[in-house]
Amino acid sequence: MVSIDEIKRPILGKSQSVEALKKMITRVAASKTNILIIGESGTGKELVARALHEMSPVASGPFIAVNCGAIPETLIESELFGHKKGSFTGAHVDKPGLFEAADGGTLFLDEIGELPLSMQVKLLRALQDRAIRRVGANDTIKIDVRIVAATNKNLEEASKKGTFREDLYYRLNVILLETPPLRDRVGDMELLTEIFLKKFNDKQKRSITGFTPSAMEVMLHHRWPGNIRELENVMERVVTLESSNQIQVNTLPPEMVVAARKAAGISREFTLRSNFIMGPMDLEKVLQEVRDFYKREAMLYTKNDEEAAKKLLGL
Ligand SMILES: Nc1ncnc2c1ncn2[C@@H]1O[C@H](COP(=O)(O)OP(=O)(O)OP(=O)(O)O)[C@@H](O)[C@H]1O
Ligand SMILES: [Mg+2]
Structure with a gap:
């Protein structure tokens, strides 16, 4: 069997949360239990689903991915279970569904939280019986598939609210894997940017060496709501736009820079506040330290150009 270090598209990251995820994948890939992947x-999530398949005993079988949120409600049953000729207008031939297509392999049910309630009952039935019935057919067909489902929704909450069946939730959630958001693993930023930089340098015949310290600061403060996909897009964009051999702050998307400055401002406020909480302070001493700190920074930034440093400091 394939190990996690041999999969086609590696899961990048060295942070604790990614290492823990990879360990879990290794532990559960060999079994055929249902797995639920949650994450922003x-x-x-899809990368993990593919890894689970490649590392599983059914790796030689098919891997079929279906986006439950992208299929109209009226078609989803026939998509998943197939249909018999003449069972509805437009059903001109007998057609197998995705369950049958995935037989002997893995069926990846992406965005499972979007599945309509009416379909959730039928899915639960199929999972319990390990069999499906094509739309319009009388007989059932035995199916042997490994089910991996994924969602960025809180299914536990949805099941309490009644928009997701609790019994289906427990059926899918035999093993739960969580893909961590990028902002919770900023320790991986250096590694990830290096890998993407190499990828886009190669692709675009460039030789950008890295980020200026302040540009990296912005990268580290950004919230990354689109996570690795967003990071990859930003990297492609900056490699295209950067004219020097180092990525400058001004090459980063402006909205990212603005947001990062705000976040940095807030964290500065917290630092100062915690100083205050720690007991009686010497205000003059602290102010002098701040002055000295920014003077040194400005001199470093301007490579010891005193005039330029004064200008930067607003003196
Ligand atoms: N840990 C990782 N290492 C390498 N590439 C990653 C990692 N996480 C995500 N990616 C890449 O980011 C992109 C998005 O990943 P993927 O489609 O698996 O995310 P997702 O969780 O399914 O997102 P969505 O909920 O939007 O469908 C892909 O190009 C994938 O290869
Ligand atoms: Mg996805």
């Missing part, structure tokens, strides 16, 4: 958009 762009955190690699």
Whole structure:
């Protein structure tokens, strides 16, 4: 069997949360239990599903991915279970569904939280019986598939609210894997940017060496709502736009820079506040330290150009 270090598209990251995820994947890939993957958009849920398949005993079988949110409600039953000729207008031939297509392999039910309630009952039935019935058919067909489902919704909450069946939730959630958001693993930023930089340098015949310290600062403060997908897009964009051999702050998307400055401002406020909480302070001493700090920074930034440093400091 294939190990996690041999999969086609590696799961990148060295942070604790990614290492823990990879360990879990290794532990559960060999079994045929249902797996639920939860995580924000762009955190690699599909990547993990593919890894689970490649590392499983059914790796030589098909891997079929279906986006439950992208199929109209009226078609989804026939998509998943197939239909018999003449069972509805437009059903001109007998057609197998995705369950049958995935027989002997893995069926990846992406965005499972979008599945309409009426379909959730039928899916639960199929999982319990390990068999499906094509739309319009009388007989059932035995199916042997490994089910991996994914969602960026809180299904536990949805099941309490009644928009997702609790019994289906428990059926899918035999093993739960969580893909961590990028902002919770900023320790991986250096590694990830290096890998994407190499990829886009190669693709665009460039030789950009890295980020200026302040540009990296912005990258580290950004919230990355689109996670790795967003990071990859930003990297492609900056490699295209950067004219020097180092990525400058001004090459980053402006909205990212603005947001990062705000976040940095807030964290500065917190630092100052915690100083205050720690007890009686010497205000003059602290102010002098701040002055000295920014003077040194400005001199470093301007490579010891005193005039330029004064200008930067607004003196
Ligand atoms: N840990 C990772 N290592 C390498 N690439 C990653 C990682 N996580 C995500 N990616 C890449 O980011 C992109 C998005 O990943 P993927 O489609 O698996 O995310 P997702 O969680 O399914 O997102 P969505 O909920 O939006 O469908 C892909 O190009 C994928 O290869
Ligand atoms: Mg996805």
